[in-house]
Amino acid sequence: MPLPPASGTGLYYAKAAKSIRLIRQGCTNRPFFHIAVTHRRRLNSQPVIEQLGSYDPVPNIYNEKLVALNLERIKYWLGKGAHVTTPVAEILGLAGFFPIHPRTYMTAWRNRQAEFERLAKEAEASENAQTSS
Amino acid sequence: MSLFIRKLSQNNVKHVVAKHYESQTLIFSSRKLSIVPSVYDGEKDPAPKFFSKNVQVLLKRLTRPDFAKVFRKRKNTDLPVLRTPIYKFLTNEQLESEIAKANKKADKLLQMPPIVKIQKPITDVLSKDPALVGYDTSKFVFTDITFGVANENRIVVERDPDGTLQSCDHEIRKRLNQVYFPIHGRKIKEPLMFTDTEKFNSLLERQEYEFILDRACIQYEPDEFTYQKVTSITYQHVDINTNYNLLRSTRHFGPMTFYLTWHHNIDNLMLELLQSGTVREAVLLVALRHELQADVTNGDVAQTIVQQILPTPVQLTKPDRLTEEDIQLDNKCVECIEKYIVSNSAMKSQHELALQGFREYYQHLIDLSRGLQKAHGKVSN
Numbered sequence: 001m002p003l004p005p006a007s008g009t010g011l012y013y014a015k016a017a018k019s020i021r022l023i024r025q026g027c028t029n030r031p032f033f034h035i036a037v038t039h040r041r042r043l044n045s046q047p048v049i050e051q052l053g054s055y056d057p058v059p060n061i062y063n064e065k066l067v068a069l070n071l072e073r074i075k076y077w078l079g080k081g082a083h084v085t086t087p088v089a090e091i092l093g094l095a096g097f098f099p100i101h102p103r104t105y106m107t108a109w110r111n112r113q114a115e116f117e118r119l120a121k122e123a124e125a126s127e128n129a130q131t132s133s
Numbered sequence: 134m135s136l137f138i139r140k141l142s143q144n145n146v147k148h149v150v151a152k153h154y155e156s157q158t159l160i161f162s163s164r165k166l167s168i169v170p171s172v173y174d175g176e177k178d179p180a181p182k183f184f185s186k187n188v189q190v191l192l193k194r195l196t197r198p199d200f201a202k203v204f205r206k207r208k209n210t211d212l213p214v215l216r217t218p219i220y221k222f223l224t225n226e227q228l229e230s231e232i233a234k235a236n237k238k239a240d241k242l243l244q245m246p247p248i249v250k251i252q253k254p255i256t257d258v259l260s261k262d263p264a265l266v267g268y269d270t271s272k273f274v275f276t277d278i279t280f281g282v283a284n285e286n287r288i289v290v291e292r293d294p295d296g297t298l299q300s301c302d303h304e305i306r307k308r309l310n311q312v313y314f315p316i317h318g319r320k321i322k323e324p325l326m327f328t329d330t331e332k333f334n335s336l337l338e339r340q341e342y343e344f345i346l347d348r349a350c351i352q353y354e355p356d357e358f359t360y361q362k363v364t365s366i367t368y369q370h371v372d373i374n375t376n377y378n379l380l381r382s383t384r385h386f387g388p389m390t391f392y393l394t395w396h397h398n399i400d401n402l403m404l405e406l407l408q409s410g411t412v413r414e415a416v417l418l419v420a421l422r423h424e425l426q427a428d429v430t431n432g433d434v435a436q437t438i439v440q441q442i443l444p445t446p447v448q449l450t451k452p453d454r455l456t457e458e459d460i461q462l463d464n465k466c467v468e469c470i471e472k473y474i475v476s477n478s479a480m481k482s483q484h485e486l487a488l489q490g491f492r493e494y495y496q497h498l499i500d501l502s503r504g505l506q507k508a509h510g511k512v513s514n
Contacts, residue, residue: 053278059271064291064305068313071288072279094292095275096259105264112267 010038010047017041018082020074022055023048031057035069035088037077052077055091067091168369171396172361174251182425183248183391190443191421192387195414196243199449202382203239245387246346252356257300265296274301276309284310307354318351327352327363337370346385368392372401390418394425400480407487410451410494412466413442419473430476435469438462455502463495 017040024044026032035053038046053069060066069092078084084092092098173179182188206215223231277288289301289309301309311321326332326348336345345367353360368389371380380386393399399418406415420439423432441462452459467488474484 063271064274065269065271066309066312067273067275068278069275070279071277091273094265094273094298096290096292096298100262100265104268108265108268115267 004047006051008036008048008050010042010049012049013039018049018077018080019085020052020077020082020088021085022087033057035091037073037082040083050077067095069095069097071097168366168373170362170365170369172251172358172365173248173395174358174361178250179391179395180247180249185424188391188421188424189245189387191417191424191439192245192390193243194443194447195390195417195421196383196386197381197411197414197447197449198239198243199382200235200239203242204235243382243384245384246350247355248388248391249356251358251361252303252354255300255302255306259290259298259300262296262298265292266294268294268296270294274305274309276313278313284314303354303357316351318348320352323359324348324352327359333363333366337367340374340376340379342367342371342376342379343383343385346380346383364388365392372398375401375405377402377405390421391425394418394422397426400478400484403478404480404483404487407470407484407491410491411448412463412470412488412491413445413448415470416442416466419469422477428477429473431469431472435473438465438469442466452498454505455498460499467492467495 018037019040020035020037021044022033023036023038024031025034033055034048034051035055036048036051038044038048050073051070052073053067055068056066058065074092074097084098086101086103089098090101090104093101093104272294273292275288275290275292287306287310289306290298291301291305292298308321311319326336326345333345346364349360349363349367353363355361371377371389372393377386377389380389390399390402393402399422403415403418406412406418416435416438419429420432420435423429423435429435445459445462455463470484470488474481474488478484
């Protein structure tokens with residue numbers, strides 16, 4: 001089945017709450033996301049109002065994660081009062097379009113912490129190995 | 134081997150001569166692998182000169198457009214069946230309008246790829262946030278896909294693993310533009326013919342210059358270093374082997390002439406023009422050199438002659454009849470070239486010889502056409 005047009009095919013109600021969210025479009029074991037605006041009460045499997053970009057979470061051969069954003073339309077929907085979900089807000093924060101999302105800082109800090117602990121554990125293990133031998 | 138040659142020489146002298154030439158070209162080919170590319174990266178910007186009207190007119194005229202070559206069928210991949218040409222009876226006005234249409238079409242086909250200075254790297258750091266270190270091991274590249282933005286104005290930024298947000302460099306920009314807004318014929322990965330020197334040299338040896346230049350035009354931007362390197366090597370190869378005719382009537386002849394003139398290297402081209410007996414184009418070339426370098430002593434004279442040459446039709450073949458105006462104009466051209474050779478040429482003796490050859494040939498032609506006029510009883514004096 002061909003993809004629907006980026007202008008979207010979903011029904012549109014002016015007064016219903018909108019949300020800009022990630023919609024999973026990949027296949028099994030290969031995630032790929034559309035960034036789309038849709039009604040808040042609608043399921044992700046239902047047609048969206050408009051596609052605003054895409055996000056590929058799998059790094060390519062140059063170790064890059066590609067994100068496409070239709071900033072003009074994102075601005076339009078934000079102006080219309082669309083709600084932004086956390087994952088999208090994180091992406092927009094990294095892009096410099098929004099302030100960095102607190103959850104991004106949390107993740108970064110947790111990752112650093114985990115790395116620090118891992119290194120400490122390794123150092124301890126190597127020390128133990130030296131003393132026992 | 135020597136025995137073989139001796140045997141050949143006994144049988145046929147011609148073969149040995151051919152052999153001798155072959156060995157010469159072999160030496161030549163090993164030397165031309167070491168062509169040093171020169172790009173437009175100096176202080177001076179070639180773009181204003183290249184786009185100025187005078188230079189454009191000169192370059193287009195020097196291309197010597199032959200419509201048989203401009204409109205030739207290059208491929209039949211889009212056409213399932215080759216169409217037979219259509220013949221029509223036309224009135225004079227219709228014919229003129231058709232010719233005007235063809236001229237316009239040819240102008241479009243012969244539009245020259247621009248010559249501009251090499252691009253500068255983009256180093257534009259937007260923000261640095263050390264608190265983001267450790268968020269991800271790969272970098273995020275964000276592309277603005279807003280409708281109706283030109284490729285060169287598109288926002289493409291990257292968030293590095295160390296938390297820096299910065300504008301992407303040209304290489305990444307080009308790749309992402311190609312990902313989201315593909316240009317027909319351009320590859321995301323560079324084609325092997327440009328990256329592999331052996332393949333590239335083999336193309337040069339086979340004199341596939343137009344193929345190389347056409348593909349380089351699609352694959353690269355004109356301000357990219359690789360584009361200028363590839364075209365530079367190709368132009369120099371054409372120049373060394375005097376294969377100018379392969380590029381004539383194509384859109385690449387103008388940029389090649391510009392390149393040679395810009396880098397003070399027009400002597401081979403001048404020699405070829407004189408040897409083929411197109412003095413008018415030689416004067417155009419002198420005028421072009423004066424326009425770009427302003428180092429020709431009689432440049433002003435050349436520029437005034439150019440104004441007289443431009444309205445005359447393009448000489449695709451050697452003329453067999455001459456009018457008195459033609460003779461006058463050509464004599465002026467010869468005088469101008471004579472002065473140029475004395476003052477500015479770096480291959481004086483060869484140019485002189487070629488010019489002398491042209492003079493003798495031209496004298497024959499003058500005698501012939503004047504004699505013909507006389508025989509037809511058309512001479513007034």
